Amino acid sequence: MIRFSSNVLTDIRSNRFLNIITTMTIALSILLVSVFMLFFENTGRVLSAWNQGGRAMVYLSNSFTPAMRPNVKEQLLSMGGIEKIVFIPKTQALERLKREIGSKTQFLSTLQENPLPDAIEITMTTHSSFDRIQKTASQIEALDIVDTVEYGQGWLGRFFKLFNLFKMTGYAMSGLFLMIALFITANTVRLTFYARQTEVEIMRLVGATDGFIKTPFYVEGLLQGFLGGVLGILILLTGYLTLSSGISQNLSAYVYLDIHFLSWPAVAIILFSSTFLGWFGCFISLKQILGPWK
């Protein structure tokens, strides 16, 4: 590979424009894919935090009596995935409500009886998925002494569905952009090859093997892919540094946001993928245009 390097650099210089176009195309494709990955990595981390110790409130029916507590606790623990069970009697619930309402408790004194039901606060085990929480809630709701189970299924369920839909769309679009980059790379290699057709013809005539002819193109493809990946990540990093401090400052009063850049394994995967993309574009192009009699 070393003996090809000086010729490769000469060839890159003589086809500077084509090489820049290919590298930029790969960089932009990698940038788009990396933006999606950044979004999914950070959103996934937030959702994972929300999932940790996911809680549900089990509202018990009027038939529940304190004597049933041990039996109910045993039934709930047998379902699995439940880390902690806290019984909240209706009297305690009313006190909690008074504390939360604050100064406007006058209307509560007009009530003749406590309208709140007995309840059980359940904490799920760490890393329980939303599906797991949903399944457990369904099992609990099936018990006779349970009225309803609340676990944020309304908005949380919708959010997860939306997130998964966005994730699938992101994958599809990433795949599409990578395919576009692959075709443009293959086409650029073809153009470069035709620009150097005389040279390739002469190499063939003096007995160069396919490997000797193709290797400089492959090296160019690898370089284009790698540089494109580096450039894409650098653009993303610049955008991240510029935007993340602004977002944290403006939104920190409303919501806690801890946005991280891509992890090192993700960066390594992106660079490997872009390098492979550059090489693969070369490979499919040269396979079509080179043959023993060509």
Next chain:
Amino acid sequence: MSANRGKSNIIRLFNVTQRYGGKLALNNITLDIKSGEFILISGPSGAGKSTLLKILYLAEQVSEGQILIDGINLARISSTRMPFLRRRFGMVFQDFKLIPNRTVFDNVALVLKVAGEKPAYIKKKVMHVLRVTGMEKKANHLPPTLSGGEQQRVAVARAVVGEPAIILADEPTGSLDSESAQRVLDLLSGYHQNGATILIASHNIEQMDCFSRGRNIALEDGKLKGISTIL
């Protein structure tokens, strides 16, 4: 260079026909060429001279017939072995076929680089042939800066640097003035005297006086018109 000069057939053609669509470029050529021979392939334009050389150096696949190069049947050769067979030839073309953005040195060295030779050996051999062809001082020049005669001398240097057994030249003096043409032919003649088998396709028989002996294979409309001895 071959040590068995004039003793064995290095090139054998059996009923070779070459078609381009419906047109016959070569028609049923059978021919034997001995190692160390000088062969002039003559004939008017369109006679099939260049076509014959192209199928010998594997630039094209033959339509019909068989060709043996140093005992190797071209019809049975695999695509991976083709480059190695091509290295047995040195080629000189009318249009020189030099890589314009590589120096004279790099153009000549290419033959040895593809063969995987070491840099020190390459330098020694290339400078030697450039000295022989009188192009030593222009080693770092690019081909477009050279005259036609100089470019063809570089092409001859490239053709001989690998010490091939067979040198093929397709109208090597076609675009040269008479002085440059004679210089190129004298170089080829020198390598012939060292034992190389030389095939030159040319319509100019008079220029071949520098070759002491050989055969003239005359082609016309793709057919073998006649074979005569050059004295």
